Amino acid sequence: MEDVPSLVAQAREGRPRAVARLISLVEGASPQLREVMAALAPLTGNAYVVGLTGSPGVGKSTSTSALVTAYRRQGRRVGVLAVDPSSPFSGGALLGDRVRMSDHASDPGVYIRSMATRGHLGGLAWSAPQAIRVLDAAGCEVILVETVGVGQSEVEIASQADTSVVLLAPGMGDGIQAAKAGILEIGDVYVVNKADRDGADATARELNHMLGLGESRRPGDWRPPIVKTVASRAEGVDEVVEALEKHRAWMEEHGVLTERRRARAAHEVETIAVTTLRRRIGDLRGDRRLGALAERIVAGELDAHRAADELIAGLTGS
Amino acid sequence: MEDVPSLVAQAREGRPRAVARLISLVEGASPQLREVMAALAPLTGNAYVVGLTGSPGVGKSTSTSALVTAYRRQGRRVGVLAVDPSSPFSGGALLGDRVRMSDHASDPGVYIRSMATRGHLGGLAWSAPQAIRVLDAAGCEVILVETVGVGQSEVEIASQADTSVVLLAPGMGDGIQAAKAGILEIGDVYVVNKADRDGADATARELNHMLGLGESRRPGDWRPPIVKTVASRAEGVDEVVEALEKHRAWMEEHGVLTERRRARAAHEVETIAVTTLRRRIGDLRGDRRLGALAERIVAGELDAHRAADELIAGLTGS
Incomplete structure (x- = not known):
């Protein structure tokens, strides 16, 4: 694990290796991604x-x-x-x-x-x-x-x-x-x-x-x-x-600059939210819940849309 | 609005127009999509x-x-x-x-x-x-x-x-x-x-x-x-x-046929869930909640990942 506060401090001092390391952490979706982004937020x-x-x-x-x-x-x-x-x-x-x-x-x-x-x-x-x-x-x-x-x-x-x-x-x-x-x-x-x-x-x-x-x-x-x-x-x-x-x-x-930056931030949030949900749904592959829903669909007891509702409800909060 | 039970009955009798109409309803994501899919489930x-x-x-x-x-x-x-x-x-x-x-x-x-x-x-x-x-x-x-x-x-x-x-x-x-x-x-x-x-x-x-x-x-x-x-x-x-x-x-x-059909159903549920969540996120464009999150990000008070968490928490319940 990287020492994120130290990396951020070094990046602010202009150390290229620290900048490179931080970018690698954020683009690769490392476990420390969230820590990095939280540390950077007030500095951007x-x-x-x-x-x-x-x-x-x-x-x-x-x-x-x-x-x-x-x-x-x-x-x-x-x-x-x-x-x-x-x-x-x-x-x-x-x-x-x-x-x-x-x-x-x-x-x-x-x-x-x-x-x-x-x-x-x-x-x-x-x-x-x-x-x-x-x-x-x-x-x-x-x-x-x-x-x-x-x-x-x-x-x-x-x-x-x-x-x-x-x-x-x-x-x-x-x-x-x-x-x-x-x-x-x-x-x-x-x-x-x-x-x-x-x-x-x-x-x-x-x-x-x-x-x-x-x-x-x-x-x-x-x-x-x-x-x-x-x-x-x-x-x-x-x-x-x-x-x-x-x-x-x-x-x-x-006031266009602020407007554009808000639009960009909104777009970023959307992208992260969609990617996160996709991953959570992906994590359910082979999961008992999805398997049970599929079984009921094949048996004709449930349609795929109601099953999707149940799946979405199960994603809440976690 | 179509009379879905009647269309389904006609499709079962082999009327091509009814089949065509039902397919159009499901592929175009009409408001009646869910009604159609629920009616078809026990017949498939x-x-x-x-x-x-x-x-x-x-x-x-x-x-x-x-x-x-x-x-x-x-x-x-x-x-x-x-x-x-x-x-x-x-x-x-x-x-x-x-x-x-x-x-x-x-x-x-x-x-x-x-x-x-x-x-x-x-x-x-x-x-x-x-x-x-x-x-x-x-x-x-x-x-x-x-x-x-x-x-x-x-x-x-x-x-x-x-x-x-x-x-x-x-x-x-x-x-x-x-x-x-x-x-x-x-x-x-x-x-x-x-x-x-x-x-x-x-x-x-x-x-x-x-x-x-x-x-x-x-x-x-x-x-x-x-x-x-x-x-x-x-x-x-x-x-x-x-x-x-x-x-x-x-x-x-x-037992492979049932297994494959369950996998297909699971895949279908996943696709519907992801599409539904995407659409819900899309519906939030220009929404007050997303706008407020974007504002806080631009102000450096919040990072995009925590904002995405808040967005997701607001989505999955509805």
């Missing part, structure tokens, strides 16, 4: 969580790296959670381990964590928010959550950020692909990366059209900006940071 | 449920049709539940509506029902067993459940039958594909269809090897037979029926 709520999503090849990792550099110049502590299986950060990497993000590997103000997209109890919807809480409690002021914009759970995670950045790159049909993946609906800030390539202006125009950004909005509504970048040369990255800060300020002004 | 448990699964192109629909013919010659009432989206029975068809199975379309002793693989509350794991109960209560003595052997829920349904038939066809790599799809573990009877083609013997040998059928087994163990068929010409189909009857007799002799 300070980080600004930015989701970055986009199809493979748009330059998500390069953009994430450039944003880390920009935030580090401001002296902010940054956490990166990469839930993209194709990301160079992938493979259980923390702080330079198998990480190509060499600019940041030796920077003690940056935490990098990758997360496999499969295999966790309850999946990403369960493990990502808890890893974010660890990074938050460890003192990261900005947390960049990089997800590939393919797959419902990845899009869901991105949409659960304080601010969601959707990345695109010039090229025929890219906008259509983004729309298909459902990521066009979730952007607070849009980035057309690789803007030195042909078609960048066309992509931005197409995006502007698809988003209906030309249409009138109610006063006070957020109008998602479209920023053009060449992340590999850090061009336009300061403008992205500026757009993020504007969105954050707008959210704070309109 | 007589049908012999046979699952047929295999990769696309092995001739599942042709084999199903040939089995229907064989069982009809014995004077048995037959139900077909096709949960294969690529099946010719697909598209909400009942009794000839958009069905190419023209041999049986006008036969009042055959019910054919297709089931979409998506869109139902709780998915196939929820709707298929309930549709089977309707066909069972309607007096079908044999129910053939045709599923494409791709995708976890499809394989799961096939494995929940009294007897599972796995179909293959000659061709390189077919066995490997079957193994990958996880369908090799679930077969009680194996059929190599299209046995007039080159490689049928090789496929049967490969299958025999992969299944370890040459190895010794405990006395009384079931040894899955491999039957070669040309379903389009009805060749070998009587042998399949014979193998099914042998398996049924073996199951009855060894």
